[in-house]
Amino acid sequence: MTVSISNDKATPAAPTTGRLRPLGLREITLKPGFWQQRQDTNRNASLAHIEHWLEKTGWLGNFDAAAEGRLPGARRGREFSDTETYKLLEAMAWEYGRTGDPALDERYRAIVRRVAAAQEPDGYLNTNFGRPGQAPRYSDLEWGHEIYSYGHLIQAGVARARATGPDELFQVAVRAADHVCEVFGPDGIASVCGHAEIEPALVELYRVTGERRYLEQARLFVERRGNQVLADIEFGRSYFQDDMPTRQAEVLRGHAVRATYLAAGTVDVAVETGDAGLLDAVTRQWRNAVARRTYLTGGMGSRHQDEAFGDDYVLPPDRAYSETCAAIGSVMLSWRLLLAHGDAEYADLIERTLFNVIATSPADDGRAFFYTNTLHQRTPGTEPAPDVLVPRAASSLRAPWFAVSCCPTNLARTYASLAAYLATVDDDGLQIHQYAAATIRTGRFGCEIDTSYPHEGRITVRITESPDTPWTLSLRVPHWATGATLDGRPVEPGWAHLNRRFSPGDVVVLELPMQPRITAPDPRIDAIRGCVAVERGPIVLCAESVDLPPGVDLNALRVLPHAEERDGAVVVTGLTVQPPPHGWPYGIAPEPITGTVDVPLRPYHRWARRGPSTMRVWLPLADGRTNQQ
Amino acid sequence: MTVSISNDKATPAAPTTGRLRPLGLREITLKPGFWQQRQDTNRNASLAHIEHWLEKTGWLGNFDAAAEGRLPGARRGREFSDTETYKLLEAMAWEYGRTGDPALDERYRAIVRRVAAAQEPDGYLNTNFGRPGQAPRYSDLEWGHEIYSYGHLIQAGVARARATGPDELFQVAVRAADHVCEVFGPDGIASVCGHAEIEPALVELYRVTGERRYLEQARLFVERRGNQVLADIEFGRSYFQDDMPTRQAEVLRGHAVRATYLAAGTVDVAVETGDAGLLDAVTRQWRNAVARRTYLTGGMGSRHQDEAFGDDYVLPPDRAYSETCAAIGSVMLSWRLLLAHGDAEYADLIERTLFNVIATSPADDGRAFFYTNTLHQRTPGTEPAPDVLVPRAASSLRAPWFAVSCCPTNLARTYASLAAYLATVDDDGLQIHQYAAATIRTGRFGCEIDTSYPHEGRITVRITESPDTPWTLSLRVPHWATGATLDGRPVEPGWAHLNRRFSPGDVVVLELPMQPRITAPDPRIDAIRGCVAVERGPIVLCAESVDLPPGVDLNALRVLPHAEERDGAVVVTGLTVQPPPHGWPYGIAPEPITGTVDVPLRPYHRWARRGPSTMRVWLPLADGRTNQQ
Incomplete structure (x- = not known):
């Protein structure tokens, strides 16, 4: 197969049509600032950390064992552990494409060789199925994750092809995709995978290769799901979105990662096949999920039991699940809707999710992660040992690795490709969606963006290249940014458009209120009745016990609904209250106030970085039951 | 072995020492009223319903298959399905002991024959382990439930022995117990079962037989647990209380049924071995669980994921787990502490749990059950088909049977032995703990109790037999009963004691405020901040959508903190409010009031008996955010 790769499409999702067009990773580059620091940590620390754990746990060794005929005896990890290697490879592909670091390329190629050696002649590739002593291929579509695994393999191959050019991994991915089309095509097994992911991957492979059969296979998977093609399970078929056709669903439901991946792939299919009804369905589901099933942080999924969306308005802050991977799935989905529709609200949710979930998960050293991202920690957690694998749901403090360790590798590929989400172009000009210090050079439009956002609200855009004709520079004004100004003139939340003839050196200044x-x-969100949160710019703030005077219990504080900045910190006034006597906790008299205390608030994404602590995003207001004497 | 059975100890738990002594099932009999009606339904409908489902699912057939060598091929159900048969047998044993119904006895004996035929020569009895093609015996103590199953077998055998006399089932139970002592004794496998239950069972067998080795084995199991003798699991070892020795634990934790069963058995061991430190530990755990981890209904366990206690004060009303079996475990535990200590607070919790969880679970016809008992139903459920097995956690409406169907059989044995929990004796006299129309005749003390409680608060006790010397009649005054009177004189919550010479025909009247x-x-219970509940006597009330005028949404009601009885119903004033516009659900202005409506409240235990509905126990108060114009 001859594949023509366009380097300026070196980006995770590259639709052939839609309202906006993404930029490639060499068209937009982060400069020092909030996000570059995190991207550097990802490259310099997290990639090696992940590689270490993949070797230590034997999940990478599973490929060697497959090639050497040592399976199933030597098999380690869960049924989906192959995908952690694929996500690492995707991260490395983006990083190498951007940096050209030969040492990174060498590590990447060494892993690719091991993966490639495990592929079977017909394209099948999975270390957990199909050999004597293992379950047969595709015998457990509900839980086996075989097709899901191809999805991540293909996304890694596509990333490499786009970032650098087609290579051995890309060929492995193409063979796997051809195998999937053969086995699950129109005349094949008429079912789907219990975990969506192949859908966006196949569409991206179509976009890279132009081979329409990949798009058609993705479309088949989208159309099949929802018709009860999978067996029923304890959580119900909504867990894997097989309860009803996606065209009919009103809101995202079931397992939050599965739901967002599927919705992202469905947008891809809808856009490439021109299926307006299908696009409308996902758009509606996104809108309802945002209105009823999304945390203030942008986090999605409130249930531990099945890692799922709860019912409408069931968003408890304590034990919020808000899985890191669901946030990544949400960004994937919102990004595709943004490209399709061009509306600022999708970028609004991406911003919220990036700053308040994706920036929250990794430790500062890039070697530990939150799997879940609770909004209320009632008791201080215990620091996980640096060399111990913990269960997936433990998240009172960041842990180096999990028995189900999807999040670290998912973050790695997201950070490695993060600049892609900052800006787009269309025939009229350039749209800036996310604010970070960055350089944009598309060959037609160019600018330097300078800002210390989100610390400060001033964003300076200096034009560096421009056509001679008028064009439109569009700047997103976040939905919370009432009072924003552009070059001193008030602008409303949504899009601020500047249509004119620009010259290199022109400067545009957006001021967002902070x-x-x-x-x-x-x-309707019962769990946080009588509480308020404090936000500053795109940042959700929280109170953390380590910032309180000794003896003040965060769970026995009521606040007044006023916050102010003082010496660079946001502070609310807290009232300490006398807890009721210990006994039966119902039939309680109003609480007497015992004092007042300044409560400093910090960015939620900074919490749990100073040892075990308790934390609240939602702060109870003093109310009629607080005995204000 | 010669077993001497004392019929007046025909009761589930019969300690040889302690503050209070239980009565046997022929010493105390229910008369027509709240509880007799439910006990009759259990006997007349639920027992046959359960038998039908045990046959239909093949769980009872597993015993035949074992005897006939058709396992593992013919095995049906989960690893613990044998126990549903044992709990049915226990229920039948109590019912037959009380009623002497020969048809019931015949059904009982037929099942016992099938169970007995499956026992192996060395006493081993489990249809899920140990045969070729099955996992070896005791190879999965964490999840296998083998020893747990013996516990229910032994409790059934003990019930029969006490209610009627030792029979074939009792001998099967003794052989199983001897096998357990052999295999897990001081020189045997130094571990425990992942699910406590053997502990109270072995102590009861000791109490019946006087064989100290059963007590010693129970003590060994109690002492071993908590020393990490079981493997770690995703939920952590606290799930099966193997995280720390029970002597050190401060509060009930982990899986709520496991926790309460273990605590009950630990009280049994402590009482029989005179271990005051061990008794103190469980008493402390009970007190802290009641103060911090118990729903208003008495329900325990807030988490779906691991059916476990949540952290302190994490008691969300929506998706409350509050498993029916955990309520039964709580009654078992509180009853044992009541017998040991004599304090009214234990009977208070039993009353609350009986009226608000155990009366809530069964359908009026005794043929469908709640597994979990939520305190807030946001969307109307769908009525399960009468002949379909549903997953355990589905509880929006009562279901006839579950894949994990522990609750129906657990209710059956509890209802069958319910009268046991009403009263006790000590050397000084008679104590009445729970108020129901009943006849008590101990041979020394006797009385007729007449009341329509909990409908009305008047309880009349007419003495029918009495010693010639003064004695003490003690009546529990519930903790909520401020303003109660005894024969017209005010009495405080706790115990009201009447010490005098009684004569047959004497009448005592307790009036509880209703x-x-x-x-x-x-x-500190964040999930219900800004809400109130309404209670009447021991009954927790709730609002249910089917009682509201058309168009009034229960989730968009705020109430004023005042309730009154009107035409026999309790009514609160509700304010209907305008929901915020659909969009991003944060940053919301105060809600405008659109009208007022009377909200009739009904007993929580009556909810979901009139078709699908929404329901709330905790009602949001109108507050500073409600825009009262």
């Missing part, structure tokens, strides 16, 4: 905001919740 | 009470929660 006063702390008191945020009250929709009263 | 005005509806507004109950505010401990502010």
Whole structure:
């Protein structure tokens, strides 16, 4: 197969049509600042950390064991452990494409050789199925994750092909994709995988190769799901979105990662096949999920039991699941809807999710992660040992690795390709969606963006290349940014467009208001009734016990609905209250106030970085039951 | 072995020492009223319903298959399905002991024959392990439930021995117990079962037989647990209480049924071995669990994921787990502490749990059950088909049977032995703990109790037999019963003692106040901040959508903190509010009031008996965010 790769499409999702067009990773580069620091940590620390754990756990060794005929005896890890290697390879592919670091390329190639050696002649590749002593191929579509695994393999191969050019991994991915089309095609097994992921991957492979059969296979998978093609399970078929056709669903439901991956792939299929009804369905599901099933942080999925969306407005802050991978799935989905529709609200949710979930998960050293991202920690956690694998749901403090360790590798590929989400172009000009210090050079439009956002609200865009004709520079004004100005003139939330003839050296200044905001919740969210949160710019703030005076219990604080900045910190006034006597916790008289205390608030994404602590995003207001004497 | 059975100890738990002594099932009999009606339904409908399902699912057939060598091929159900048969047998044993119904006895004996035929020569009895093609015996102590199953077998055998006399089932149970002592004794496997239950069973067998080795084996199991003798699991070892020795634990934790069964058995061991430190430990755990981890209904366990206690004060009303079996475990535990200590607080919790969980679970016809008992139903459920097995956690409406169907059989044995929990004796006299129409005749003390409680608060005790010397009649005054009177004189919550010479025909009248009470929660329970519940006597009330005028949404109601009885119903004033516009659900202005409506409240235990509905126990108060114009 001859594949023509366009380097300027070196980006995770590259639709052939839609309202906006993405930029490639060499068209947009981060400069020092909030996100570059995190991307550097990812490259310099997390990639090696992940490689270490893949070797230590034997998950990478599974490929060697497959090639050497040592399976199933030597098999390690869960049924989907192959995918952690694929996600690492995707991260390495983006990083190498951007940096050209030969040492990184060598590590990448060494892993690719081991993966390639495990592929079977017909393209099948999975270390957990199909050999004597293992379950037969595709005998457990509900839980086996075989097709899901191809999805991540293909995304890694596509990343390499786009970032550098087709290589051995890309060929492995193509053979796997051809195998999937053969086995699950129109005349094949008429079913789907219990975990969506192949759908966006196959569409991207179509976009790279132009081979329409990949798109058609993705379409088949999307159309089949929802018709009860999978067996029922304890959590119900909604867990893997097989309860109803996606065209009919009103809201995202079931396992949050499965739901967002599927919705992302469905947008891809809808866009490439021109299926407006299908695109409308996903758009509606996104809108309802955002209105009813999304945490203030942008996190999705409130249930531990099945890692799933809860019912509408069931968003408890304590034991919030808000899985890191679901946030990544949400960004994948919102990004595709943004490209399709061009509306600022999708970028609004991406911003919220990036700053408040994706920036929250990794430790500062890039070697430990939150799997879940609770909004209320009631008791200080215990620091996991640096060399111990913990269960997936433990998240009172960041852990180096998990028995189900999807999140670290998912973060790695996301950070490695993060610049892709900052800006787009269309025929009229350039759209800036996310604010970070960055350089954009598309060959037609160019600018330097300088800002210390989100620390400060001033964003300076200096034009460096421009056509001679008028064009439109569009800057997103976040939905919270009431009072924003562009070059001194008030602008409303949504899009601020500047249509004119630009010259290199022209400077545009967007000022976003960074006063702390008191945020009250929709009263239908019962779990946070009587509470407020404080936000500053795109950042959700929280109170953490380590910032309180000794003896003040974060769980016995009520606040007044006013926040102010003082010496660079956001502070609310807290009232300490006398807890009721210990006994039966119902039939309680109003609480007497015992004192007042300044409560400094910090970015939620900074929590749990100073040892075990308790934490709250939602702060109870003093109310009629607080005995204000 | 010669077993001497004392019929007046025909009761589930019969300690040889302690503050109070239980009565046997022929010493105390229910008369027509709240509980007799439910006991009759259990006997007349639920027992046959359970038998039908045990046959239909093949769980009873597993014993035949074992005897006929058709295992593992013919095995049906989960690893613990044998125990549903044992719990049915226990229920039948109590019922037959009380009623002497020969048809019931015949059904009982037929099942016993099938169970007995499956026992192996060395006493081993389990249809899921040990045969060729099955996992070896005791190869999965964490999840296998083998020793747990013996526990229910032994409890059934003990029930029969006490209610009627030792029979074939009792001998099967003794052989199983001897096998357990052999295999897990001081020189045997130094481990425990992942699910406690053998502990109270062995102590009861000791109490019946006087054989100290059963007590010693129970003590060994109690002492071993908590020393990490089981493997670690995703939920952590606290799930099966193997995280720390029970002597050190401060509060009930982990899987709520496991926790309460273990605590009950630990009280048994402590009482029989005179181990005051061990008794103190469980008493402390009970006290802290009641103060911090118990729902208003008495329900325990807030988490779906691991059916476990949550952290302190994490008691969300929506998706409350509050498993029916955990309520039964709580009654078992509180009853044992009541017998040991004599304090009214244990009977208070039993009352709350009986009226608000155990009365809630079964359908009126005794043929469908709640597994979990949520306190807030946000969307109307769907009625399960009468002949379909549903997953365990589905509880939006009662279901006839579950894949994990522990609750129906556990209710059956509890209802069959319910009268045991009403009263006790000590050297000084008679104590009445629970109020129901009943006849008590101990041979020394006797009385007729007449009441329509909990409908009305008047309880009349007419003495029918009495010694010639003064003695003490003690009546529990519930903790909520401020304003109660005994023969017209005010009495405080706790114990009301009447010490005097009684004569047959003497009448004592206790009046408990039945005005509806507004109950505010401990502010540390974040999930119900800004809400109140309404209680009437021992009954927790709730609002249900089917009682609201058309168009009024229960989730968009705020209430005023005042309830009154009107035409026999408790009514609160509700304010209907305008929901915020659909969109991002944070940063919301105060809610405008659109009208007022009377909200009738009904007993929580009556909910979901009139088709699908939404329901709330905790009602949001109108507050500063409600825009009262």
